[in-house]
Amino acid sequence: MKYKTLCFGISCILFAHWLYSPVPENVEEPWKVRFADALIKMTTLVATLFEKIGIMKFEDTYVAITLAYLTKPVSDENVTVIDTNFSDIPVRLYLPKRKSEIRRPAIIFMHGGAFVMGSCKSSTHDDLNRWTSNKLDAVVVGIDYRLAPQHPFPAALEDCVSVVKFFLQEKVLAKYRVDPGRICISGDSSGGALAATVTQLLQNDPKFKDRIKAQALIYPGLQSIDTSLPSHREYAHGPIMFREATLKLLCLYVTEDKALLQAALKNEHMPEESRHLFKFVNWSDFLPEKYKKNHVYTEPVLGKLKASYPALLDSRLSPLLASDFQLQSLPLTYILTCEHDPLRDDGLIYISRLRNVGVQVTHDHIEEGVHGALSFTTAPVFLHLGLKVRDKYITWLEENL
Template identity: 65%
Template sequence: MAYKALCLGLMCSLFVYQIYTPIPEDIEEPWKVTMLNVLVRTTELTGTLLEKIGLMKSEELFSRAAQAYFTKPISDENVTVIDTAFNGIPVRLYLPKKKSERKRPAVIFIHGGAFVLGSCKHMAYDIVHRQMVNQLGAVVLGVDYRLAPEYQYPIPLEDSISVTRFFLQDKILAKYEVDPTRICISGDSSGGMFTAIVTQVLKDDPEFKNKIKAQVLIYPSLQSVDLSMPSYQENEYGLILTKEMAVKYACLYITNDEALLQAARKNQHMPQGSRHLFKFVNWSTLLPEKYRKNHVYKEPVLGKLNSFPGLLDTRLSPLIANDSQLQNLPLTYIITCGHDVLRDDGLIYVTRLRSVGVKVVHEHMENAFHGALSFITPPFYLHLGFKMKDMYINWLEKNL
């Protein structure tokens, strides 16, 4: 009881303090967004305080809050919803009840949550996936990969690859009446990273390379090499996802060693021998001029930390894949947001994919922020979230 009272007192005090934090002038429904941002900031700061006094890790507090929005597999008159497992990994299937004269498209969805939070069972994703079934007649597969820090790199990624390979088997596609030429893989935030990596991996696999027609990346995280891009600088204390949160949870995906987090905060985490990778993320040449503004490019300091050679792996940073690894990727749809620390990851990936001949459709929402797709549920319905949802599904309808 004393613990709960302490948490409530802390959160109330922080809530009042945070409510006066200004938000960008171009944001729609500013009071709703202000309240959302205050709730996230309050939870973040409360978690940090609880962590410092040894009561709870901050990610645990966020995780418990997120679980309040998880849904049960409830079917309705149009959709059969099933929780099952593929290769031992939990998944949620959304299957159309309406008969179809032709085989169906399919959408594989890998959820976001900064590697440590969330589930494909989240209420917002449930809404999106039911609409996909009703509007597209699609089979939708949500992947519930294991989460960091309990399961660190590469386990969550390998879960995503394993589920995708299982689903793409001819016998499984036949079982669910899926057209093997009309399959999309998609994801938001950290799920966008996994989507990009899975697509890169399967591109060169003889058994699966022709079974992904399209990939969708929604405000994706795509690299851990340079954590001082203009979007990180401009949105350091931005809406919903701050730089500190992004860096901390990305580090927790890799290790519990505080040394990596301390170095990453200063952009001094990359090991010796990594200089050749910076050409793939050099925002001074790859970022559209509009977003370079008056920022001066400074290459990160190397060699302060040499304990994590995995940072050189494209399976941690798909943006550092070389040109040959990006060639012949499928049709790509990318949504980026102006008020997002991860904005530049997506913008640079658009540039790099187009430079090697990949067909890319890019939607940039200047007045949007990270996580907007999640805010289509009570108590906060944001027009921005519904707009993003409809853009995403309408694009799928035209291209699958």
Template identity: 65%
Template sequence: MGYKTLCFGLTCILFAYFIYVPIPENVDEPWKVRIVDAVVKTTSLTAMLFENIGLMGYEKLFSTLVKLDYTQPISDENVTVMDTTFTDIPVRLYLPKRKSERQRPAVIFIHGGAFVLGSCRQSPLDLLNRLTANKLDAVVVGVDYRLAPQYQFPTPYEDVISVVKFFLEDKTLAEYGVDPTRICISGDSSGGTLAAGVVQQIQNDPEFKNKFKAQALIYPGLQLVDISMPSHQEYEHGPVLSRNMAIELGCLYLTNDKALTQAMRKNQHMPHGSGHLFKLVNWSTFLPEKYRKQHVYTEPVLGRLNTSFSILLDNRLSPLATNDSQLQNLPLTYVVTCQHDILRDDGLIYVSRLRNAGVKVSHDHMEDGVHGALSFMTLPVYLRLGIRIKDKYINWLEENL
């Protein structure tokens, strides 16, 4: 009892400290964001302490809390919701109930969570996909790929590819009454990473080429090549997603070796032979001038880690580090970025590179936005920012799919 009281007391002290950490002035609903930020920072520090004393891995505490928000597949008067599997991978299907005289569009949604957390069953994403199905009269597929660190790269990516290819088969599309010319893949955060990587692979697969009409990427992380972009520096401590937390969780997608985590903090993680990738993610070339400010570009340091991390050369991890010739084949694209987000510059650079490659791109930049807002658009937090992003996303799909 005394141990639990001590832990509770320490947690309260940490929360009280973090609640007064400064946040950007123009953030929407600043006190709500302060509370979310304080909860995340308190959880992160507690998780790090638990890991250091050998109680549990860093991600376990986050995972436990996120699972409290999982929902059951409850249908309503408009949409039938069911949990099933595609190629043994769990998916949640949203099927409109009203009769349709024509084939329906479809959306494949990939959830975020740094590849180690989350599910399409979380209440905000369940709401998002339910509303998408109802508003667009669309079939929506939420993919519950296996998570790191138990299943590290490329397993989560391959799970998504497997579900996508199964769904894109003619017999599957016919079963669900889907129009094969009106299919979109979308994702938020690391789900956006997976969605972008999957589209690039699918578009270069002769069997499935041109199967996607659109991709929608919501504050995506799109590269691991350079972890010192202006947004990484400006929002190193958040709000909500700090650089350290992103690195701690993100590295679990690749390895349990803490050497990578330490090297990535210093931007010294890329192996020899990866220098050609730098020009593809060079923020001094592609980032709009207003976001460069007074920052001075410095290349990542090569070769400080052994060759076992040559996996970092795999462009499935870094869709941004892809040649223009491959980007030219990509479908209609929608990107949401948030100003106060360490992943901001990934999205901004991708927008620039896609437009340079001739891809039609729609871009919404939330000047008062923070990372992860979609995950906080239901009670008890209910961020207006999450509602706005949800509305913009669904409206774009309605107009373009």
């Protein structure tokens, strides 16, 4: 009993400490952000302790929490919600109920979660896709792709590509009365990486070229080869997203070998033969001056990690590694970034590269924003920022699909 009381007391002290930790001055609703930040730090601490004493793996603690927020496919007066399979992959369909004389647009959405957790059936993503379907009178497809580490790269990507190709069949589009000229692929965070890669692959596939009208990427993570971009350094300790915990999860998409994580934390994980790829992610060339600040570009240390992971050199894992030739044919693009986000610079670099090759890009940057805002639109933490991100995304879709 005394042990439990001591643990509870220490937990309360730590939570109070994190609750009063400073956050960036211009963050919207700072006390709510502090509360969410403290909850995530507490989860990370518990996950670390559980792993060290052998109760469960680090990632399993996060997964267990996200499973508590899964929802059933509940229809309402505006939208019919159905769980089904496309090409043997689970999807959640949102079908508007109101009658339409013309075919509808469609959005294929890929959820975030560091490739390890999350689901299109989580309450926040279910709300987002339901709201999107209702507001745009659009068919929305949420993909419940396989997760790491049980299913490492490229399992999640293969599932997303399979679903999109299945959906693009004429008979399937006709069944759901979808206009084949008004289809968008979208995603948030790691789902944004999946959306970007799927769009690249389809646009460079003669069979599917020009079948996608638009892509929409919400605070996407787009590369794994340089883990020391300015935003990585500035927001290594949050708020909301923390560099070490995030890398620990992301590395599981490639391997469960902890050597990769230790090397990635030092930015020493890439092999010597990857040198030519860094021109695609060199932030000193692509970041707007505003975001370079006083940072000095330093080349990562190459060839130090003895193990070899071919996925790290693969543009299907890091869509920022695609060549200019591969990027120039991409469709209309929307990218939303948040200022206080370790992944901020991934999005900013992609915007620069896409614009340099003539792709039409709309960029919304939320100065008071933090990563994962869409995950805070329901209890226990509700941020108006999440609604702002949602509304900017849906407004762009409404104007461009």
